[in-house]
Amino acid sequence: MSPSRHLPIRRGAVNSCELVGKFRPPVDVLALDDTVMPDIFFLIQVLNGVQYGLLLFLVASGLTLIFGVMRIINLAHGSFYMLGAYLAFSFAERTGNLWLAMLIAVPLTVVVGLVLEAALFRFLYHRDHLYQVLLTYGLILALEEIRSIFFGDDVHGVKVPEFLNFSLRLTPTLSYPVYRLFISAVCIAVGAGLYMFINHTRVGMSVRAGALNREMVQSLGIDIGLIYRLVFALGVALAAFAGMIAAPVASVFPGMGNQILIISFVVVVIGGIGSVKGAFIGSLLIGLADTFGQVFARQISGITLYLLMILVLLWRPEGLFGRAT
Amino acid sequence: MSKSEPVTRRTILKGIVAGAGVAAANAFMPRCFAASAPTKVKLGLMLPYTGTYAALGKNIDDALRLAISERGGKLGGREVEYVVVDDESEPAKGAENANKLVSRDKVDFLIGTVHSGVAMAMVKVATDNDTILVIPNAGAAAATGAACAPNIFRTSFTNWQPGFAMGKVMAGRGLKRAVSVSWDYAAGHESMGGFKEGFATGGGSVEKELALAFPQVEFQAILTEIAATKPELVYTFFAGAGAVKFVKDYAAAGLKNSAPLVGAGFLTDGTLQAQGDAAQGIETTLHYADGLNVPKDKTFRAAFKKATNRDADVYAVQGYDAGQLLAVGLDAVKGDTSARKEMIAAMEKAEIDSPRGRFTLSKAHNPVQDMYLRKVAGLENKFVSVAVKALADPARGCKLV
Numbered sequence: 001m002s003p004s005r006h007l008p009i010r011r012g013a014v015n016s017c018e019l020v021g022k023f024r025p026p027v028d029v030l031a032l033d034d035t036v037m038p039d040i041f042f043l044i045q046v047l048n049g050v051q052y053g054l055l056l057f058l059v060a061s062g063l064t065l066i067f068g069v070m071r072i073i074n075l076a077h078g079s080f081y082m083l084g085a086y087l088a089f090s091f092a093e094r095t096g097n098l099w100l101a102m103l104i105a106v107p108l109t110v111v112v113g114l115v116l117e118a119a120l121f122r123f124l125y126h127r128d129h130l131y132q133v134l135l136t137y138g139l140i141l142a143l144e145e146i147r148s149i150f151f152g153d154d155v156h157g158v159k160v161p162e163f164l165n166f167s168l169r170l171t172p173t174l175s176y177p178v179y180r181l182f183i184s185a186v187c188i189a190v191g192a193g194l195y196m197f198i199n200h201t202r203v204g205m206s207v208r209a210g211a212l213n214r215e216m217v218q219s220l221g222i223d224i225g226l227i228y229r230l231v232f233a234l235g236v237a238l239a240a241f242a243g244m245i246a247a248p249v250a251s252v253f254p255g256m257g258n259q260i261l262i263i264s265f266v267v268v269v270i271g272g273i274g275s276v277k278g279a280f281i282g283s284l285l286i287g288l289a290d291t292f293g294q295v296f297a298r299q300i301s302g303i304t305l306y307l308l309m310i311l312v313l314l315w316r317p318e319g320l321f322g323r324a325t
Numbered sequence: 326m327s328k329s330e331p332v333t334r335r336t337i338l339k340g341i342v343a344g345a346g347v348a349a350a351n352a353f354m355p356r357c358f359a360a361s362a363p364t365k366v367k368l369g370l371m372l373p374y375t376g377t378y379a380a381l382g383k384n385i386d387d388a389l390r391l392a393i394s395e396r397g398g399k400l401g402g403r404e405v406e407y408v409v410v411d412d413e414s415e416p417a418k419g420a421e422n423a424n425k426l427v428s429r430d431k432v433d434f435l436i437g438t439v440h441s442g443v444a445m446a447m448v449k450v451a452t453d454n455d456t457i458l459v460i461p462n463a464g465a466a467a468a469t470g471a472a473c474a475p476n477i478f479r480t481s482f483t484n485w486q487p488g489f490a491m492g493k494v495m496a497g498r499g500l501k502r503a504v505s506v507s508w509d510y511a512a513g514h515e516s517m518g519g520f521k522e523g524f525a526t527g528g529g530s531v532e533k534e535l536a537l538a539f540p541q542v543e544f545q546a547i548l549t550e551i552a553a554t555k556p557e558l559v560y561t562f563f564a565g566a567g568a569v570k571f572v573k574d575y576a577a578a579g580l581k582n583s584a585p586l587v588g589a590g591f592l593t594d595g596t597l598q599a600q601g602d603a604a605q606g607i608e609t610t611l612h613y614a615d616g617l618n619v620p621k622d623k624t625f626r627a628a629f630k631k632a633t634n635r636d637a638d639v640y641a642v643q644g645y646d647a648g649q650l651l652a653v654g655l656d657a658v659k660g661d662t663s664a665r666k667e668m669i670a671a672m673e674k675a676e677i678d679s680p681r682g683r684f685t686l687s688k689a690h691n692p693v694q695d696m697y698l699r700k701v702a703g704l705e706n707k708f709v710s711v712a713v714k715a716l717a718d719p720a721r722g723c724k725l726v
Contacts, residue, residue, distance in 0.1 A: 048545035153376075157569060251566055251569045259540065291546040294546040295550060302539075
């Protein structure tokens with residue numbers, strides 16, 4: 001590399017002060033010159049895919065719990081995601097601090113989950129799935145209307161917490177927001193925690209057993225009702241938490257939950273119902289398929305996810321890590 | 326006439342008795358059949374009152390009513406009755422809803438809507454039933470293009486118009502290489518097409534047209550593509566939540582350094598609060614702006630604020646002008662909606678004193694209007710200059726042209 005090759009990089013870094021984060025120049029971690037390394041953009045696309053996949057996993061994790069493990073079809077999962085985002089927006093606006101907002105909002109969503117379970121869902125465990133679909137579809141409409149009454153129909157932005165509000169310079173023209181990497185780290189932590197909870201704790205074992213045979217678990221002296229109540233609340237809280245942490249990058253807007261809901265179901269189905277590991281792998285696959293669909297197959301980028309789902313289900317009808325029943 | 330009776334006192338008396346009889350009979354007839362007493366003009370408002378576009382629908386509705394209430398609540402001397410339908414921005418229900426207004430409610434005029442897909446369903450129904458339709462927002466080219474008709478009017482814009490204007494401005498600055506980004510739907514392609522045409526007038530070329538599936542808002546892959554292409558500028562057509570997210574992601578990716586982001590005005594309209602710092606300095610083109618030196622704009626904004634306690638925006642302006650256009654048509658025929666030809670002719674020739682500045686209608690019934698270049702400063706889209714004066718949509722495929 002000749003010295004002149006470095007010039008545009010340095011100049012770009014100086015110019016960017018005013019634009020990327022207020023007084024924070026992007027940190028030159030890589031700052032690879034793409035004329036030297038043309039494949040850098042391919043690698044960045046991989047990063048995009050993984051990062052998007054992890055974000056999807058965070059949303060889908062609550063669904064894995066409620067739909068995958070407890071076997072309750074919860075169409076309102078996306079609405080809980082939206083609820084979280086709006087709570088984060090509302091509290092962050094008042095307190096000026098996203099962390100504080102989450103600290104207030106997460107327990108609140110646990111309460112919402114407990115109330116919904118006690119008031120509605122527990123009557124449907126032994127009913128046909130159709131009842132659950134009808135109930136949760138009704139919840140979508142109700143929550144959307146409540147949102148409209150309390151928050152209006154405008155789009156809102158949530159500020160990225162100050163100490164994460166800067167970018168890493170990857171190429172002379174492209175920087176990567178650190179907050180996105182932070183989300184990825186949180187997703188991995190949540191995923192690991194959930195995996196441990198489901199597969200390596202007594203409560204997790206009871207939950208899994210309850211999904212297979214509720215009466216048997218009950219007759220063994222386990223209060224399955226209580227466990228379900230807690231796990232359902234946890235699932236709601238996870239969806240809402242995903243909405244909160246994604247709010248600064250996703251913005252907050254009406255109907256935001258419905259988009260994410262369908263992809264979340266695709267993730268859980270691809271991964272295999274009941275498998276946290278499957279949901280994790282499924283999320284990554286979807287993230288990558290979506291990203292590269294946009295790069296290499298733009299004409300059909302709207303359906304790459306579903307093509308992937310079809311292929312996976314043809315190959316393994318029970319999903320990647322699901323057990324055949 | 327060979328035999329004419331002389332007018333005697335008796336014939337006059339007969340006439341009076343007969344007249345009184347008719348009047349008495351009228352009093353007992355349902356009002357819609359009554360010939361002498363003018364009935365109300367029925368306006369069928371089909372707008373989104375719920376969902377993503379609810380705020381837009383509300384502003385259009387309120388501003389339209391404002392325009393009519395400023396005329397004493399009358400059009401062509403007749404009282405106005407509103408029949409309101411929430412179209413939910415749901416294209417699948419568009420034809421059904423419009424048909425209900427036309428067949429069941431027997432409205433004299435159809436007014437709507439925001440969403441292009443729903444608007445095109447309304448165009449179809451209006452054409453089939455020969456009902457006069459006024460579109461107060463949807464910018465689909467076909468409405469005043471391939472599907473144009475004497476009874477279809479629009480008081481807003483075509484997607485092509487802001488795109489073309491921005492292309493011209495950028496070409497005028499000597500820029501040559503652009504990338505355009507939008508959702509993969511008709512509005513996006515029409516807007517990007519307009520930009521391409523305008524940009525080509527100065528020898529500029531669009532190297533890539535990137536389109537995402539609607540309504541996806543995960544932009545990282547696209548942004549990486551842009552960084553790899555290294556254009557001199559990026560043109561976008563996004564609105565609402567997509568606009569908020571794209572503008573923020575674009576800034577966070579540091580692309581503002583190498584390629585300024587420009588777009589059709591919806592990119593920064595009604596979204597500035599949410600976009601925050603990321604939107605500052607972004608230039609857009611639209612047929613409306615903040616800080617226009619138009620006297621009518623000042624009075625309109627004040628009146629709208631007084632009536633609704635909200636600030637007026639481009640959607641309110643379009644709704645207001647829909648009301649003004651109806652007034653022109655009905656005033657010309659003194660409220661006689663059966664004089665369709667005269668009414669349509671008057672509407673065609675209308676010169677609307679709009680808050681956006683005066684405009685006329687093209688042969689295809691779309692506004693021939695100034696396109697403004699605006700720049701985001703604080704929470705306003707500040708007027709910079711007139712990008713293109715009296716710009717008319719090419720109305721491709723329209724038989725009226």
